[in-house]
Amino acid sequence: MFQLFHEIPEQHLSFLDKLEMEVFKAQLSERASDFNTALPRWKKQLEITQEDHALLIEGFYPNLFSDVLHDDFYALFYKQAIFWLDSGLSQNKALRLLDFVRAELLKYSDDLDSPALGAALSNFCQIGALTVRLVYDLSSSLEQIKQRSTNEIRRLRNFYDLLAHPAAEDVFDVCFQHQAWKELAFELALGRNADLQAFDPDHLKSRVAEWLEADGKTKIPEREIRQFIQAHEKVHLLGVMAVDASRNSRSKDIIALLNEMERNSQIVMDTLLDILERELVSNVNDDALKGFLNGNLLEIEMERTCAFAKRHDFWLDLIVVGLGDYKESRVALDHIAQAIKLLARTEDMLFYVEEQQVFVILSLGKETEGAHIFANRVFNSIEHDHVVLEDGRSVKIDIPCGALSYWAGLSLPTNDVMEALMHQLHLAESSPKASVKYTVLDVIKHPAQEGRSGSQSQDLEEDADDVWC
Structure with a gap:
């Protein structure tokens, strides 16, 4: 079991100690001015340079002996410890300050020539020190609990994100x-x-x-x-x-x-x-999406792969596969996922973006046609497949598919590249018949170079519409 707090021994002020302090309460209260005079000296010894930094809560000394018989000092010490904690005073300095208070009170007991009062005041300040330890340990334990409480949750969240x-x-x-x-x-x-x-x-x-x-x-x-x-x-x-x-x-x-x-x-x-x-x-253990990474990682992997492609003069091949009319069907999703996994090479990175309900394949190639060829293979492997849906209907699956070959030397923002890819998917979705839409982003066609963008399409008669902008 996680130990929340350090063990703090129980200590109570005895009735005789309380009685001794009650007897001398009036004389001790009269030394308030002497006590306040000592405060600047203590501040200097603790190396506290701020002029407006209060060492004690308001009314600390007058209330110190106000009702000892009814244990009011416990509440006072607790509030004082909270004050020190919230003001940023370290535990060591708080305990040193209590030592100064103890030494000052013992001077007063010496002046009153009462060893019994001195012993009572010493025990009294010891309770204050124990209270300081309690409060600081509580605060430390709170931070430990926050850390421990979130560590396992964060670990599981990270696994889910993968x-x-x-x-x-x-x-x-x-x-x-x-x-x-x-x-x-x-x-x-x-x-x-x-x-x-x-x-x-x-x-x-x-x-x-x-x-x-x-x-x-x-x-x-x-x-x-x-x-x-x-x-x-x-x-x-x-x-x-x-x-x-x-x-x-x-x-x-x-x-x-x-x-x-x-x-x-x-x-x-x-x-x-x-x-x-x-x-x-x-x-x-789910067979369908096993092997697919979470869409949350797509942007990170895109940036890493783009950097690699730029250094080694590769083309970045991106394919996006939508679910078409079967977004509500888990059977259709499983079928498409299995088809993609069967065609994917070891080096290909597979993603499923749950928010948009699309599959994305990220790969590298030496030619501009790589993405187009892969997209056609995926499209042809699924086109007109017969699948029995959850409601018992047997349907032929037609999927929209978009592809893009990107020359990483353009150094386009990742969002722009993904926008171009998703544009191809939208073109495929709006096409009268199921198709693959494909475009190339290269140094010639990039708007920054020529002020326009270009594309290629599987369906040549639709070239006029198949432009990313």
């Missing part, structure tokens, strides 16, 4: 929303001015609850559903209790509540991450 499959966005969203609520509870428990409006204590109004109500329960193994629901409810309950403890200055309760909240949160996250991993494995 695959030509849509990510399980609903589960990712549930993960992030759950983490955001928990982190907000930590911030509020630390007394920070976080977004209180976003802190809804009702677990039934959370994103997790919405997901469960929709179809979330069907994705969780039946034996784990009850534990998941209970853990999620406890996360909200414990988070609310921790924030309440902070508002009511019960600093001693906060660490235990947050620790238990994180333990239950881990149960929630483990279940959600298991779901993501199962869906990831299912996608990897």
